[in-house]
Amino acid sequence: MSRPPLLAASEALELALAAREPGALAALESASDRLGALVLGARPGASAVDPVALGIALTARVPGLAVVAGNADSFGGSGTDAPYNAARRLLNLDHLSLGRGGALFAGAGEPLARTVERIRVIRELWNSWPRESLVADVARGVFAETDGIRRIEHTGEHFSVLGSLNSPTSLQGEPVSILRVGTAEALAAAEELIDLVVLDDPSLHSERAVELVPVDSAAELASAVAGLAAAANGTLRARLGLPERTLDLSDRPLAFGAARA
Amino acid sequence: MPEHLTLNVNLQGFGQRPAAWQLGDRGGDALLGHEHWVASAKAAERGLLDAIFFADQPAAGNPNPRPGSQLEPIALAALLTGAAEHVGVIASASSTYNDPVELAERLLGTDVVTGGRLGWNIVTTYNPNVSGNFGVASNPDRATRYRIAADFVAAVRTVWQAAADDGRYEHEGEFFRIAGTTPVRSSAQGHPVLFQAGGSGPGRDLAARVADGVFTVELTLPKAIQNRRELQAAAAAFGRPGLPKVTPGLSLVIGSTEEEARARFDDLESRVPDDYALGALSNVIGHDARTLPLDEPIPAEILDAPWDPDAHATSAGYRLTFQDWIQERRRSTVREIVRDFGGYGARIIIGTPERIADDIEHWFRAGAADGFNLMLDAFPEGLELFADHVTPLLQAKGIHKREYGTTTLRDAIGAGPVRGRALRAG
Numbered sequence: 029m030s031r032p033p034l035l036a037a038s039e040a041l042e043l044a045l046a047a048r049e050p051g052a053l054a055a056l057e058s059a060s061d062r063l064g065a066l067v068l069g070a071r072p073g074a075s076a077v078d079p080v081a082l083g084i085a086l087t088a089r090v091p092g093l094a095v096v097a098g099n100a101d102s103f104g105g106s107g108t109d110a111p112y113n114a115a116r117r118l119l120n121l122d123h124l125s126l127g128r129g130g131a132l133f134a135g136a137g138e139p140l141a142r143t144v145e146r147i148r149v150i151r152e153l154w155n156s157w158p159r160e161s162l163v164a165d166v167a168r169g170v171f172a173e174t175d176g177i178r179r180i181e182h183t184g185e186h187f188s189v190l191g192s193l194n195s196p197t198s199l200q201g202e203p204v205s206i207l208r209v210g211t212a213e214a215l216a217a218a219e220e221l222i223d224l225v226v227l228d229d230p231s232l233h234s235e236r237a238v239e240l241v242p243v244d245s246a247a248e249l250a251s252a253v254a255g256l257a258a259a260a261n262g263t264l265r266a267r268l269g270l271p272e273r274t275l276d277l278s279d280r281p282l283a284f285g286a287a288r289a
Numbered sequence: 290m291p292e293h294l295t296l297n298v299n300l301q302g303f304g305q306r307p308a309a310w311q312l313g314d315r316g317g318d319a320l321l322g323h324e325h326w327v328a329s330a331k332a333a334e335r336g337l338l339d340a341i342f343f344a345d346q347p348a349a350g351n352p353n354p355r356p357g358s359q360l361e362p363i364a365l366a367a368l369l370t371g372a373a374e375h376v377g378v379i380a381s382a383s384s385t386y387n388d389p390v391e392l393a394e395r396l397l398g399t400d401v402v403t404g405g406r407l408g409w410n411i412v413t414t415y416n417p418n419v420s421g422n423f424g425v426a427s428n429p430d431r432a433t434r435y436r437i438a439a440d441f442v443a444a445v446r447t448v449w450q451a452a453a454d455d456g457r458y459e460h461e462g463e464f465f466r467i468a469g470t471t472p473v474r475s476s477a478q479g480h481p482v483l484f485q486a487g488g489s490g491p492g493r494d495l496a497a498r499v500a501d502g503v504f505t506v507e508l509t510l511p512k513a514i515q516n517r518r519e520l521q522a523a524a525a526a527f528g529r530p531g532l533p534k535v536t537p538g539l540s541l542v543i544g545s546t547e548e549e550a551r552a553r554f555d556d557l558e559s560r561v562p563d564d565y566a567l568g569a570l571s572n573v574i575g576h577d578a579r580t581l582p583l584d585e586p587i588p589a590e591i592l593d594a595p596w597d598p599d600a601h602a603t604s605a606g607y608r609l610t611f612q613d614w615i616q617e618r619r620r621s622t623v624r625e626i627v628r629d630f631g632g633y634g635a636r637i638i639i640g641t642p643e644r645i646a647d648d649i650e651h652w653f654r655a656g657a658a659d660g661f662n663l664m665l666d667a668f669p670e671g672l673e674l675f676a677d678h679v680t681p682l683l684q685a686k687g688i689h690k691r692e693y694g695t696t697t698l699r700d701a702i703g704a705g706p707v708r709g710r711a712l713r714a715g
């Protein structure tokens with residue numbers, strides 16, 4: 029199956045988009061229905077422009093645009109940022125892009141096991157509060173049926189996280205997750221964990237591999253989608269032909285008990 | 290007294306009243322889309338407010354009866370500053386549960402996207418439900434949290450200064466040892482403005498040293514005048530005259546008559562279980578108010594008991610102003626106290642636009658406040674009422690601006706330019 033391309037913006041293009049330069053915005057607007065997603069902050073290390081903030085600003089301005097935030101596992105800090113914080117801001121991007129958000133995990137600078145555990149924790153947090161619980165039932169005075177909200181109670185080698193997250197599941201279930209892999213071991217670990225992989229070693233092969241197409245300017249953005257048909261409308265999952273995804277946490281303890289006794 | 294008020298709005302989800310979600314046909318997922326936030330930002334801009342403020346808790350709270358915030362405020366800043374042209378956003382973020390480099394880069398890297406309209410409210414996080422999400426058994430005690438905060442803020446400012454220079458930073462403090470090169474560059478306002486909200490001794494010391502503005506809780510005028518004078522004198526001693534801007538919280542329920550406002554308040558209260566307000570009161574009296582007879586005063590031994598700052602959920606500064614407020618109500622019944630306690634932490638006015646404008650003018654001219662952090666009963670409609678009916682009265686009194694004359698949040702609140710070397714362009 030051929031997927032619409034994931035375009036990885038250069039720092040120069042990100043700065044132009046953050047400054048709302050008309051040429052860059054116009055190129056993005058005319059390309060938005062043909063690209064899979066714009067990937068922000070895909071380069072190693074921190075970004076000059078915050079990928080989540082720019083992604084939210086752009087998806088609000090450009091109807092239908094989908095955005096993947098790069099470096100979802102470090103954001104270039106000093107490496108100690110907590111999974112709870114990362115889960116929140118990545119899910120925020122998904123909410124405020126109306127179900128068109130994704131997260132690119134770099135998996136760099138730490139043991140594979142730690143990356144795997146971090147992604148697992150983040151995905152459990154993303155799934156700890158089902159959106160369907162938001163019933164807003166005025167007659168009963170119940171805003172949310174709390175019997176679906178779970179603590180994740182994760183205790184692992186690298187992280188200990190109680191949960192639940194303070195934000196419900198997204199319109200597409202959970203953000204599309206992508207991991208950069210450079211070894212067969214990492215590829216195997218990604219199998220059950222992640223939606224898509226970016227292969228950094230040409231000898232690796234995967235059904236779920238996607239390519240990041242670098243774009244440095246408004247002109248490159250336009251030429252990267254030239255001749256392509258419009259992609260599927262709707263969530264980023266729909267656009268990339270991915271199934272809706274959830275984790276079953278029904279074995280975990282209730283965070284707040286049932287809505288009403 | 291400054292020329293004009295500094296006015297912010299504390300955009301608490303559906304509204305300051307716990308039952309605000311029940312008004313109109315909002316839908317359960319209204320806080321996850323755009324419409325609610327964009328309408329609120331536009332109302333803030335119509336009222337010529339300086340900024341929208343967001344509190345933040347990195348922990349889930351029970352959504353019944355009061356739905357908490359479901360989004361993270363730095364991310365919301367990107368949406369709101371895109372939807373509105375002038376109003377800024379002040380986002381709370383914890384100095385206890387963030388990485389200083391990551392947060393410095395995220396704040397500044399978001400400030401660039403907002404065009405220089407972002408503020409950071411430094412909080413140390415006392416909510417006991419947070420620590421478990423970050424792999425620790427309990428929050429550090431108050432004194433330690435503020436020692437961490439002082440070092441954390443110094444580290445963040447080092448990164449921001451590096452962004453204005455060649456990007457290289459190095460900081461070695463009591464808790465943080467960082468060195469590296471940041472790719473982030475200065476924003477249109479240099480870097481985000483700093484707010485602080487804790488009213489304890491160490492909180493006020495931090496505010497005097499670094500904050501451009503403070504969110505305070507003041508229930509009585511004399512104490513508010515005294516606290517503002519002392520804080521600004523302390524800041525002046527650090528070479529920061531006229532700062533920080535002091536904006537106490539002010540809860541508002543607006544009606545075209547006093548009766549209409551009171552009826553609106555009573556209607557919203559009737560939709561919430563009685564023990565909600567009693568729970569809020571419990572936090573400040575350090576005793577479970579649900580066990581007290583409703584038609585008798587609070588026993589003196591409870592009000593006069595010594596208060597352990599580490600054993601209670603409320604902030605130290607709030608407890609101090611509450612002690613003064615409750616003195617006038619020692620003979621009131623619990624039922625009466627709970628009704629007056631409708632701000633759940635802030636002063637509340639339930640009344641007409643005229644009464645609200647007169648009160649704001651009185652506090653402003655008395656030197657009790659540089660402005661206010663407004664909390665409306667429900668969003669966006671409470672804020673629309675404020676913009677359309679209170680803002681014109683404040684303008685007529687000559688204490689509120691008539692148009693936005695600035696483009697950055699730093700200039701809007703009069704925080705003055707960033708000190709240090711010239712900022713690198715673009």
